[in-house]
Amino acid sequence: MNILKFFTAGSVDDGKSTLIGRMLYDTGSILADQLEALQSSNRKNDDGTIDLAILTDGLRAEREQGITIDVAYKYFQTDKRKFIIADTPGHIQYTRNMVTGASTARLAIILIDARNGVVEQTIRHSYLVSLLGIKHIVVCINKMDMVDYSETVFTAITEKYRALAAQLNLNDVNFIPVSALKGDNVVQKSERMVWYEGQSLLHFLETVEIEANDDARLSRFPVQWVIRPQTDELHDYRGYAGRIAAGTFRVNDRVTVLPGGSSSVISKIEMFDQQPQEAHAGQSVTIHLEDDIDISRGDLIVNAANQPLQSKMIEADLCWMDARALDTSLTYFLQHNSKLTRCKISEIIYKVDINTLEKHSSDEFKLNDIGRVVIKTADELPFDLYDESRENGAAILVDSRNNLTVGAVMFRAAVA
């Protein structure tokens, strides 16, 4: 059994919380005492049934305001898969929350209100999904009960959305007509939409194939920690501990250590009491090299046959996440895997109006702004393009004055 992390965007009005609540409820993921707390709550639907949206509202401030203001993680499982939902609010002022939630997801659910069709926020959410490199998309056309479960309405919306998906290079797009409120096509296939021949949402989520990120040509291993016991019996022990960011490493592979470019051969791979011959993306391991090289936290071990880009000038997409605007005269920290370096944003190439997808030039970059910039780093950075490796192609910006995380960075090109 494996884990699928998915992301949901949508506003309160789309019934997103109800949809998630419905999945939890119908898969039996709500326990008796939680249900009791639900039933004693004074929020009910018009017909007196439990308001399932309460299940995903976390903080008291949110309950008072009736909105979701952060990223909430929810967990449920079926016989086939475990699911982690990153649930975020959909309004434009929560763009940074959506970017955060989308950053770890492999699949996105885009909610569309069947009465309204493709609207501004559909464009915005789809743009963010494409920006964050989520490859699999499920468009849930919700509130089908409000449009008499009409196939015509459903088809018209799918056609409109396909045009948007093409514009954003979203390839794997799937459409499901649902009513979260009534439960149609969420867990069980609905009998009220016999014209729909596809799967229910849950069945789709259980069976969609998510490709692994273990292309051996892109093998990347950021060193987090050097294990050196320095005891009598382990005097010469020196292991490089980290989590394989991408690709596959095998014993006897020739590797290069960046920065610096020293070369060596993997002599041993350890996973606690095991010594596998190979290890894959996502595994936390300890790697040993044949040669005694000076390696420390922040270094990157890569397959010698295919090295990442290296540059001090990088073109990147940036999402600004702080109330204090970007200051191009200021030095920020760039945190990329286990590496921390200083940087400046040397140029704002353009900003994107994420409601219309239009690009325009701008001198300022404020909370929730997204656009293309040039980052100038103090140290040469070994990186991959975000589209090729999410793990080695992303970074965060940290304000050196208050230590806040202020920017999400996706590398798009090395500047010559």
Add this chain to the structure above:
Amino acid sequence: MSRYNLDYLDELEAEAIHILREVAGQFEKPALLFSGGKDSITLVRLAEKAFRPGKFPFPLVHIDTGHNFEETIDYRDRMIERIGERLIVGHVQDSIDQGKVIEQTGKNASRNALQTVTLLDTISAHGFDACIGGARRDEEKARAKERIFSVRDEFGQWDPKRQRPELWNIYNGRIHKGENVRVFPISNWTELDVWNYIRREGIELPSIYFAHERDCIVRNGQWMAASPFLNMDEEDVVYHKKVRFRTVGDMSCTAAVESDADQIDDIIAEISASKISERGARLDDKVSEAAMEDRKKGGYF
């Protein structure tokens, strides 16, 4: 592209090890908060996987309320002996003796709330800049929104509105002096995941997790272990029951569930079919719907 996908326990384990190594790499003086419960026992196992054959780059810290189950303390001491790591104990009794907290009175008296003060004092006395804890997001809905690296101010407070965005698997542990970070490596695990991991790894647990015979009384509709810490009086009727505990907290606030599950397989079967969530057996969450949120703001684990 090939289809190498990690099994869910392997993926959760790899993520937790990555987080522990980030703590080692980013902080000067981290500590692992050890309660004697299954979640922190799991953390110890993960730390062994992250750092062996080296030593842990942090000590274990136990906040001892003085109302612990004897079995928990026995377990703790044997475990420390086995792993050969350093243990620091902060005593709530010391905080009481120093007049920093006042012992509660009455039937619902508990030292649970007092331990926050002892914890914060222990953190500042040792200058810990990161405290690793075993909290999980599935435990409670306020926790569902907490970051893996959760920054606390010098009063130990968590501000849900000022959380740092946490993107990809990049954790920002930069802090100012006086602040510290609570780190939750098993945030993404569920109760069942922890149990399945304990079974897979063959990890030993304190005996109170397994069904055993014990004198119990009823408090607030739940079974509590009869003990001098409960302020019992003649109205309390003692029943001899076969019970087990789903969490390991204070004897004054950890409720038992009736159970025959004396093997880990039985426990997993019981939880899979359970109708009461784990925190449902913690009286300290019951005070109000926002109870957990309030305690976290005040520096609770």
